[in-house]
Amino acid sequence: MCLKTLVVTRLRFMKLIQLIKEMGKSDTVHLTDMNEAVAIDGEYTKSLSSHYKGKTALFETKQGTKKLIFSDYKTYFVMNARLAGFTVVVSDELFNQVSKTEKVQTIQMYNVQDEKHAEQLTEKMQQLVPETAQLDSFYATYKAGMEAKGMLIFMGAFLGLVFLLATGSVIYFKQLTEATADRERYVILQKIGVKKKEIKASIAKQIFFVFAMPLVIGIAHSTVALTALSNLAGLDLAMPVFISMCVYTVIYTIYYFLTVSSYSKIVMEQP
Template structure:
């Protein structure tokens, strides 16, 4: 009978779920297209292949759970199942040592997550990542199985608080049932951590799309000036688009490409792709640089005769296996001689959109190199509405000469990189939010139905308490306190896990995580709190029903 009941309920849920999913599919697709910044028309469609695949997968799951229920009934006599409901749960023994081990495992995982870039200097990065994962997961299970028991026993031993109001009932209920709930609560905490980390990461990347695109391409357009004819074509196109995308800024910067190298500590670990392909960096005079950076809100440089300053857009300051420019020496030819300048400092801002490596040198040194080397000029242009400059970008790209490769391009724009980033991060955020919502509803429902099951078992106890003088208000407070513990612990642990995971991510990737993280935690917490109030209300209705 139980087998048929489970099968019937499962199949009904499957049919209802497919129907609701089909109705909402167009809405979700429109949301996805909007997140990706695409201009597409979405039509309502019910794909039969997807429905069949979904039906098969869920039918197998429903069949498996129904068979498990059938096996449970078959293994025990009916009288044993009724008797099991009346048997009280034994108090968990707990272990201070295991509780401390759980804290150590989680703490070590957190520490390595924060110090990941330094840890991989001494061990394989996969080994470190695997330890963080296993230590955090194992520590979480041990935390719920032993540390929570330790905390509840300490609360019980605090006589003044234990015998205050309904605390005796609440603490005892939690203590005796924590053993049965430990694994499910630990699983929920881990699922919450995975959900928040996935959602937080995807939202962070989407939130930072414009900022990161602007870091890589600080101007709407940058191109190498080849001749007057190219300039004329560019100006004609810009004039034709002045109503939609008027030019807001223009600048030209002269530079000298030289076959230069670096000497000193980690000097051979330059990550700049353009430099690694060409073995060239671009010399810019101090005066030209100080004029250029007024628009970029960058500090001007003041160099002595034998100093230089490096601008490498791929430089990461805390990267221990990257280049170390400051204090090293830039070496480049000046005719038949070799010039060496001590590097005063480094910055990872892009000076143009062409992703080149720049070395700022004193004006006198620049003039010496200019006498024996050819110069090139790069023009930078900013236009209004660069986020929506698809047509203008296509027109300018069509007149530009082809580059030697994808790396060595004489033209680069902001819009293309921004749109590619928007499509990638938009898709990631959609998947992250969708899966996050599914996991959130699943974990909230698990706690909700678990608590309602316990409410049915506790009903007789609360009836007795009410008869001996416990008021309804006291019962509500006791239920709220008991349920809050069950909801709060996995939520707090999940948030802590995700905070350290995302903090570790921010050490690797230069993303602003605080605002998107607070948004993710806020929304997740609000829905979780909604489940909490719903559970308290339903719990009270069950135990107070006449």
């Protein structure tokens, strides 16, 4: 792996220890050699990301190519993702050596309480920050992420609802068409003494399988697909998926009872 092709933030070892403590984590990090490094990858996923421990990387500098050996890696951010999506922690000795010829960027961080609602504070700080500096706040990142996820959830729910209503309507009208065609058979059953209650029970069982099969297959297919997506993207989609399945089941149930009622009225209607 060549770090020349990556957007990398180099972090001094002692600064990492301080940041980990400030975050309230009990992790310990050890660097026993100047060429050892620790990878910080907050977007780490088992299916896509590299298992950094034990891997080597070439680090291009004006002093030449440095060889780094990853002794450990952390799967959480120690700085805002937009400022340091992938961070390489090096020893203080290597940092001091490389910083003599490389450009060093200073990042100041502040721990804000109730950061999800810090809109006014973010706006005031934006006004104070000079144009040459870059400000990245938790609130701005959180807001942008929620807006993007909200739009995706809305689009997915809307399209799913449209297809669900279309499927339910197709099944509903198909069953009514069959009811009209089979009406004479049910009239004969009534004439030979079959009770209306028994006929309605038979209709309910028949239509139940018609609605149950698409629902069960759809839920099973969605569960497999969304589980794969959750593992691939590293997202927890359990609650949104559960809620959407409950909503779809309720809508299908309404279609089911409506179809049973309409079907029964057609076949029970006196000629």
